Every structure is written in C-alpha cells, then in structure tokens.
Amino acid sequence: MASNLDTKAALSYEDFKQSVLNDYRIAVTSRECSLLGRREVLTGKAKFGIFGDGKELPQLAWARAFKNGDFRSGYYRDQTFMMAIDHLSIEEFFAGLYAHTDIAFDPMSAGKQMGGHFATHSLDPDGNWKNLLQQKNSSSDISPTAGQMPRLLGLAQASKIYRNVKEAQGENFSNNGDEVAWGTIGNASTSEGLFFETINAAGVLQVPMVISVWDDEYGISVHAKHQTTKESISKILAGFQRDEEDNGYEIIKVKGWDYPALVDAYERAGAIARKEHVPVLVHVVELTQPQGHSTSGSHERYKDQDRLQWERESDCNVQFRTWIIDQGLATDEELKVIDKDLKKKVRDGKKAAWEAFLHPIKKEKQKIVTILETLISNSSNGSFIKPLLSDLIDNKEALKSDLLGTARKALRYTIGEDTPARTQLIEWIDNYTAKIQPQYSAHLYNENGNGATSVPAIAPTYGEENLVDGRVVLRDNFDAIFAKYPNTLVFGEDAGAIGDVNQGLEGMQEKYGELRVADVGIREATIIGQGIGMAMRGLRPIAEIQYLDYILYAIQIMSDDLATLRYRTHGKQKAPLIVRTRGHRLEGIWHSGSQMGAIIHLLRGMYVLTPRNMVKAAGFYNTLLESDEPALVVECLNGYRLKENLPTNIGEFKTPIGVVETVKEGTDITILSYGSTLRIIMEVAKDLLSVGINVEVIDAQSLLPFDLNHDVVKSIKKTNRFIVIDEDMPGGASAYLLDEVLNKQNAYKYLDSKPETLAAQQHRPAYGTDGDYFSKPSADDIFEKIYGMMHEANPSSFPKLR
Numbered sequence: 001m002a003s004n005l006d007t008k009a010a011l012s013y014e015d016f017k018q019s020v021l022n023d024y025r026i027a028v029t030s031r032e033c034s035l036l037g038r039r040e041v042l043t044g045k046a047k048f049g050i051f052g053d054g055k056e057l058p059q060l061a062w063a064r065a066f067k068n069g070d071f072r073s074g075y076y077r078d079q080t081f082m083m084a085i086d087h088l089s090i091e092e093f094f095a096g097l098y099a100h101t102d103i104a105f106d107p108m109s110a111g112k113q114m115g116g117h118f119a120t121h122s123l124d125p126d127g128n129w130k131n132l133l134q135q136k137n138s139s140s141d142i143s144p145t146a147g148q149m150p151r152l153l154g155l156a157q158a159s160k161i162y163r164n165v166k167e168a169q170g171e172n173f174s175n176n177g178d179e180v181a182w183g184t185i186g187n188a189s190t191s192e193g194l195f196f197e198t199i200n201a202a203g204v205l206q207v208p209m210v211i212s213v214w215d216d217e218y219g220i221s222v223h224a225k226h227q228t229t230k231e232s233i234s235k236i237l238a239g240f241q242r243d244e245e246d247n248g249y250e251i252i253k254v255k256g257w258d259y260p261a262l263v264d265a266y267e268r269a270g271a272i273a274r275k276e277h278v279p280v281l282v283h284v285v286e287l288t289q290p291q292g293h294s295t296s297g298s299h300e301r302y303k304d305q306d307r308l309q310w311e312r313e314s315d316c317n318v319q320f321r322t323w324i325i326d327q328g329l330a331t332d333e334e335l336k337v338i339d340k341d342l343k344k345k346v347r348d349g350k351k352a353a354w355e356a357f358l359h360p361i362k363k364e365k366q367k368i369v370t371i372l373e374t375l376i377s378n379s380s381n382g383s384f385i386k387p388l389l390s391d392l393i394d395n396k397e398a399l400k401s402d403l404l405g406t407a408r409k410a411l412r413y414t415i416g417e418d419t420p421a422r423t424q425l426i427e428w429i430d431n432y433t434a435k436i437q438p439q440y441s442a443h444l445y446n447e448n449g450n451g452a453t454s455v456p457a458i459a460p461t462y463g464e465e466n467l468v469d470g471r472v473v474l475r476d477n478f479d480a481i482f483a484k485y486p487n488t489l490v491f492g493e494d495a496g497a498i499g500d501v502n503q504g505l506e507g508m509q510e511k512y513g514e515l516r517v518a519d520v521g522i523r524e525a526t527i528i529g530q531g532i533g534m535a536m537r538g539l540r541p542i543a544e545i546q547y548l549d550y551i552l553y554a555i556q557i558m559s560d561d562l563a564t565l566r567y568r569t570h571g572k573q574k575a576p577l578i579v580r581t582r583g584h585r586l587e588g589i590w591h592s593g594s595q596m597g598a599i600i601h602l603l604r605g606m607y608v609l610t611p612r613n614m615v616k617a618a619g620f621y622n623t624l625l626e627s628d629e630p631a632l633v634v635e636c637l638n639g640y641r642l643k644e645n646l647p648t649n650i651g652e653f654k655t656p657i658g659v660v661e662t663v664k665e666g667t668d669i670t671i672l673s674y675g676s677t678l679r680i681i682m683e684v685a686k687d688l689l690s691v692g693i694n695v696e697v698i699d700a701q702s703l704l705p706f707d708l709n710h711d712v713v714k715s716i717k718k719t720n721r722f723i724v725i726d727e728d729m730p731g732g733a734s735a736y737l738l739d740e741v742l743n744k745q746n747a748y749k750y751l752d753s754k755p756e757t758l759a760a761q762q763h764r765p766a767y768g769t770d771g772d773y774f775s776k777p778s779a780d781d782i783f784e785k786i787y788g789m790m791h792e793a794n795p796s797s798f799p800k801l802r
Contacts, residue, residue, distance in 0.1 A: 017329045021338070022174055023084075023259075024324060026042050027056040027317050028339055030080040032346040033093045034291060036114065041295040045354065045397075046097040048228055049295040050116045052079040054288040055214050057316035058254075060084050061262035062212060065270035066182060068177060071537070072138040073152035074184035075145075076116035077214060081184075085136045087120055090349030091356070098357045101439040103570050105356055110338060110439065110570035117141040121572040122536065127448035127628070129538060129602065131172040133179075139536055140569045141558050146185060146192030149211075150526045150557050153198050154533020154541075156181035156209035160277060161539060165515050167486040173538035180273045181533070183211045188219020188227045195555075199249075199281075201526045203240055206247050208273040210280045214256070216287040221302040234283035242278065249282045249693070256287035257319035288315050298768050361400055364432065368403050369393060372410055378421040381413040400436055404429065443571035444605050445629060451626035453708060457656035460615055460647035470614035471640040473647070474504035477618035480651025482512050485540055485625055491518040492527060492544025492580070498558055500584065501546055502640040504614075525554035528579065532562050535575035540625060546581025548593035548634055555602055562630050563605035576628040581639040584676035584727060585776060588767040591637070594675070594760065594776075597732025599632065600703055607631035608704040610674040615644055616701065619655030626654070636676045658708035659701065662715065666696035669721040669786055672712060672737055674700040677727050677777065684782045692797065693790050703733060713745035720752040721789060727776040730759045758785045 011019070034051035041049040053058070057078050063084035072078070082088035099111035108119050119140035124130055139151055162170040163177025170176075190213060200211050213233055217224045224231040234253050241782060242248035248274050254265040262284075263308040269280040280525050288311040292299030300308065310320070329427060330338075372389045376382035390404045392398060407429050414422045445451055481488055490505065496519035499506035509517035518526055524545055531543035545551045551558075558579065565575050583593040600608055607624075609631055611617040617635050624631050647653055663678065664685055673681055678699055685695050696715050700706060716722050722741065724734040741747045742755060758777050765775035772778075782802060791798040 014277055020259075020324060020329055023060045024320060024330075024335070025338060025342060026060060026080060026083050027320060028342045029090065029346060029388065030056050030083055032343055033079065033090060036346055036350055037094070037097050038291055038295055040094070040097060040350070046115070048114050048334040049097060050076050050114070050293070051291060052077040052116070053290045054216060054311075054316065055256070056080040056759075057320055058212065058214065058256050058262050058266075058284045058287070060652065061259070061266045062182065064263060065266040066136055067180075067270075069179040070131040070136060070178065071155040071181045071533075072118075072136075072184075073148045073155055073181060073533070074118070074138070074141060075148055075186065076141060076143065077186065078118060078141075078184055079116065080195060082138065084119045087136065087138065088118065090346055091353045094350045094353035098353060100353070100357045102360075103572070105353070107572075109568050112440070112568050112570065114143075114638065117143070117568075119569050119573060121569075121733055123572050123574060125572065127446065127450070127574070129172060132537065133172060133175055139533070140565060140573055142564070142568075144556065144560050145189040146198075147557065147560055148183060149185065149192075149194045149198035150529020151532045151536070151544070151561055152181055152183035152209060152211070152529070153201055153205070153207065153526050154530040155537060156202065156207035156279070156533070156534070157205060157530055158534045158539055159208050160205065160535035161489065161515060161534065165489075165513070168539065169487050170538070177208070177277070178274055178773070179576075180208045180210055180270055183209065185211065186219060187213055187215035187217070187224060187233060188222065190233045191219070191227050197526045198529065199237065199240065200224075201521065201523055201530075202279040203248055204521065206277055207279060207288065208277045210273050210282060212268045212282045212284060214287055215283060216289045217286045218289065218293075218299075218615045220293045220300075221297070221299075232283075234281065237281060240281070247278075250278055251283070252280065252691055253283045253285060256284045257314055257316040259320055259323055277358075286314060290315060301517070327342055358397060361398060361403065364400075365392070365398055365403055368407055368428060371421070371428055372407070375410060375414065375419075375421040375425055378419045379414050379417060384413045385410045404432060404436070407432075419459040431551050442633070443569075444567045446566070446574075446627065447571065452624055452626065452629050452631070453658045455623045455626045455654060455657070457659070458619075458649070458652060458654040460619070460653040461649045462645055463648050466646040467540070467643040468646045469641050470644045471502050471504045471506075473614040473618055473644055473650075474635075474640075475499070475506050475508070476646070476650045477621065478505055478508055479511070481621060481625065482508065482516065484651060487538065489516040489518070489534075490542040490544060490580070490626065491520050491530065492545045493520060493522055495519060495544045500544065503563060504635075504640065522749070523552055525557050528554040528557045528562065528577075531577040531579065532557070532565075532575045535577040535630070536565075536573065540578075542578045542580050542621075544682055545579060545581040547591055547637070548581050548595070549590045551579075551581055551599075551684075552595075555599070558606070558632075559602040563603045565605075566629075567605055574628055576624075577630045578624050579630070579632045580635070582635040584634070584636050584638065585765075585772060586637045587769075587771065589764040592765045592772070592776075594727040596634075596703060596726070596728045600733060600736050603632060603704065605630070605700060606704065609657065609702045611635065611701065612663075612675060612678045613639055613642070613644055613656065615647060615653075616655050619653050620657070622651065623654040623657055625746055634675065638676055655701065657702050658705040660707045660709075661699045661701055662696065662710050662711070663699050664695070664697040666694040666719065667721055668693050669695045669710065669723060669789060670715040670719045671695050671697045671723055671786070672700060672741070673697070673725045673727060674703065674733075675727070677725055680777070680779050681725060681782060684779050684786075687779075687783055688786060689788065693786060695786065700737065703736070706737065710745045712741050713747040713750070716741070716747045717750045720750055721787065721793070722751060722760060723745065723756040723789065724778055725758045725782060725785075727760045729762055730757070734757060734759045753789055756785065756789060759781065
C-alpha cells in the first residue's frame, strides 16, 4: 500500500489519479484501524490505545518526500506514515495493539511496547547491520514526550559527518550524506525542554533535519493557550528563520487538511534539508484529533460544541475526500465503494491478528488441560484443583499468564505427593516458563555471542618505566583509536580546541579535524542524543559529559532511549554509543559525583564501568570498540595528574568487562570497592597490616555487569568476612554489590561475621578537603570500620579501639 508518487516526475493524468486514490486508501485504512482499535481496547482485548487519527493527510505528504536511507524519529501518532512507506500492515497494527510477542507478527517490538510505537529493522537475525540505504528507516519510538528529539539530532548529524569526513566508512549507511532525518512531535510537546534544546543544537550544527509539528491545538486536554506563548510554535521560533546573513531554519507553515499544499511543503522541506543541510520546521496547523488523546478518556469532556463541529467539518480525511471529488478524480459513489471495501479489510485484518495472537496459547492450553485432568484423577486434593481447571476451560480467550497461573496454583495442592502426573505438571511449568519468559526479557544486551563481555582481555605491556600523567595515557590511547577506527568521533563541552577540561584529548582536534573531535554547547541531553542517532547509523561516537554530576541532565534520555533500544526492538536496532564522563572525589556538591546507585538501576541495558586509573579506562574504550553495546565509562576525576606507567601496546590492551581484579591478596577480610576509593583503601591496607590485619582488596571495575565469574565469593571462602566500601550514598551501589555477592553468589554460606558496607553520608559532599573528610569515607573511617569487624570476631587479638 506504499505511496509512490514522485511529484517531480511528469505523470500522466491516470497515474496522478491512481496515486492520489492510493493515498486516499491509506488514509481510510489508517482511520478505520484507529476507530476499530479504540473499540478493541474498550472491549478489553487490548490494554491501551493511542492512535494517529486526524493526522493522516500530512503524513501521506511526508511519506512522498521520504526516501530510502532516510530516518524517522517520531512519536505515537505516525501510523499513517508507517503504512504509507509500507512498514505497517493492518494485521501488524492490531498485533501491536494486542502485544503479540512474536516479532514476525509485531515487527515493531514483539509486544514489548504499546501500539503506536514504530520501528524498522536495522539488523539482520545475527545482529549485523543491514544495508540501511536500501530501505526506509524508522528509529524506535519512546513514549516520553519530546524524548525522540535528541536522537533526531544525531540521526541528522550522521549525514553531515558522512558528507564531510571522507574517511568515515559510509557503505550501507550513507550516500554522501544525502539522507534526511525526519522528526515528528505534537504541538503541546514542543513545550518540553528537550524540544528547544534540540532546535537550538540543530540550528547551530546545520544538519539535514525536518521537524513536523502536528498542531491540533491541544495537549491531552489542555489547550494551546496554556502550552505555548502566542499559541503558535512557528511564531515564537520565527527568530530561527534563516536569512542571507545568518544560518538558521527554514520555517514552513501549512494547513493539515490542504493536500496539494502539504505535498508541496514536504517536497520543499525535503529538498532544502537534503541538498543544503539546513534544518526545516514544518508547522502543520488546523489538525484534529477525532477520538481525543487516547482510550483513557473522551475529548467531549474538554471541547465545546463549536470546536467539535469544526473538527468534524475540518477533519483532514473529510477535506481530502471533498477535494478528490471536486478535482474529478473520483465520484462520491466510487469513494463509497472504496470505503466499504477497506472497512471490511480492516475488520478481517483485525480478526486475523486476534486469531494469530490466540493460536499458540490455545495449543498450549490443550496441553495443560490434559495434564490437569490427569492430575485431578491422581491427587487426593483433586476436588480443589477441579475448579481451577473449570475456570481455565471456561476462559475462551485465556492468556499465557492464565495458563501458567492456573498450573502453579494447582501444584500447591499436590505438595507432598509423588506421582507421575505431578512430575509432568512441574516439567510443563518449567518448560513453558523457559520458553515464554525470554519473550518478555530477552535482548537487554547483545545475545549474538559477540558482545563486550566476550572480548578477551589483553594486558598492557611495559618496557622501561615511563611514568606520565594519567591523562597522557588516555590521550595517546585516543590517538590510537582515531587512527584505527575512522568512523569514531568524540564531542563534548571543551572536548575540541582545548582537548577536554583535563587534557585527555590534547591535540586531537588539530590532528583529526573539528568534526571528529568537536566542541559542543552546554546541553547534555542533546549531546547524548547526537551520540544515539549517529550510533544508529553506523558511526562509533564517544559522547563526553564533562562531569558525572551533570549527567543527570541526560539521564532520562540515556535511561528511556539508549539503555532500552535493543530490548524494545527485540534485538532489531542498536546504538553502540560510549558515554565518557568523570566523577568521584574532588570538591563540592556539584563536582564530586558518585551517584552510582541511581545510575546502575536507571541504565540497565548499558554497561556501567568504573576504572580505578587511566590505563584501566583506556582498556575499557578499546574493549568497547570491539563490540556493539552502549556503555558509560566513569573516569576518576582526581586521577588525571597522578603518575602511571605508559604501556607500550597503547590502543591494543583491553580491560575485560564483567571481571573483577584482586589488587591485593589477604587472609582476614575481603574488601570490595571501585574507582577513587580504592586508592584510599590501598593506603589503609598498609596501616591495617601494622596491627596484624591482612585484607584482600578487590576492584569491581564494572558495575554493570558485575563479576560474571563469581570471583568475589572465592575470596570470601578464604577470608570469611566481607565489606563493601564506596563513596555513593548509603543504600546505593554498596547495597547493589552486597546483593550481588550475598544472593547471586550465595556468599552468605561462607561468612563468619555480618557483611558490612561503608558508604558516604546521606547528603551531597560539602566543599573543600574538610568537606570530603566529613562527607565520604576517609582513611580513618575505613581503618576503624575494618578494625571493629576484627575486634568483634576476635576481641582478645584486637582489643576495643575506643
């Protein structure tokens, strides 16, 4: 059903007519899907619905300008566009609504996202890149409003890099940077800071980006007068309009029901962005939303009768139909025939999607019914199990959870029985869980066997001692990276001209150019967005956030978009972005961040790496560039001027991910830590030896994932005592590590003393050396904590300290 009109080509009247009528068919199909989709939610077959009704016509015009290799970064109203580019069928629309967990039926997310969240497949079944130039591409949607904007910036910037950095490898990704990144957003969502940050950044960068604002005057139930100054985004962005003297935007305003004007607007927008690499804003006004915001409520509650009547008359599909008749392209009777046929196709497609959704469940239901019938006849508690079976049989549209829930409840009634029927039930429960659980949990990380955790470690090698500042290790390693990987680039605040705030990129911009080693504005969210979008198009970006404290500006994008991308596309998209930052001990509330507990839990799907020195950090970068997964690397902020021995195999050594390192062997207590705190612990270890306490010190190195080989528990078997020390707040990373070791590694079996943690105070660190001493674990705190543990275990050998 793809729209295929090339408005630049000379078409016969008949070709033009058929192309327009094809658009009409798509518009009607999309609308019918929206209407029937709402009914499916209200009858309980689907959980929630949010649809694209009222936005059909501009999306059809947009689809005409969208070419192979282009990317979409949109939001949950774009179903008509996806149908127009032939990436969403009726059956797929309803499969998404029903949350079908088979990627063959719901190619958008295999049931992991609600309907209306669209994506195409960038990866083949083995996780390798497809040729993105041979298809029309859509990056995977997320629900948070305006959350799609930062990624859009990066998708557009990739074209600029491919056009201007000739050494970048653009095969399968770009044709001389001719690709346009197209974004969509609702008018109310333009109130979000992410929208304005992206608008400004794209204007500065001058990238081929077209943003469409679908303006129906409302955001949920709230009118534009409460959303936008002057009630018009194009008015307040008028200062961004480019002129002969200044770069900026081309701003186009067009009515959402005017088909020929829309086609012209999108043809112009696409041509400007594609040829000139100028961003374009298309403000599409006078749109409607016939069913309101979502299935959660009715728009009749907040729109008056005049507005509702205007919406009925100005509906883009109604206006399109009238225009077709006025142009003599079809009669009213001919369109009625089309309407009737399409309504039946949508009903049939909905029915087929529902039957496909239920079919595997019904097959499994037959199996468990048979097993339960046998169990009832062989169990002394069969009378209690029988009602469970009856309820399951009566449930004609049972879900997978109904099958498993019934089976697990039935098992409880057979506790203590030893029968073949009970064994069969247990086997079914175990097998069905093993089969079904991955449908909901798979692809959080790379599952193709070539992920970062499978990259073998390569130790640094050394010749004669060559002590340098830690930042020199990083600098020389980045130099090797940029030479080895021509598609790598780094960007951030102060990253370019001065070589980053700590000189870890000294001289790199001069050597590799302003596009590969770039300064950016103070805008953390879109720095991450640049990285996500470029990584989705085959580049290997390193996005630098100057301090860990300020990563909080970008944590929403990292958490909702980057960390979930592989998961929410069921392994069909990836963005191997490396986020570089620095944190831990320095001075003050805003420059000594160690908020690792929050980061660990918000960034599942990424690697979180905490090297204790710059050799370890450099090794992590080398490892990550051998794989294809996103990661956050937190360098030690107070380590850039500390002396380290410069390896002779710079750029080649690799720090393993998910592997701890024992940095000091001992016999009395196992200490687990990471980052800057390790240096303090190592000094304290000497003092402890002087009083007869020999500690074993383990560097976690990576928090996500942590200790895949379970080496910490091996240490605890030897020492029988355990403490986690870090500078995060109480209950943060230390609690996470304690859980990993005690519960996942079952280390509790080998403890002779209570496991302990020593973390920072609950408040942010105060300023200055005294602030650090009284806010985070000091050497004195560590000594006394460990001595106290030994006193409790052996008071005679270790008398009370005070």
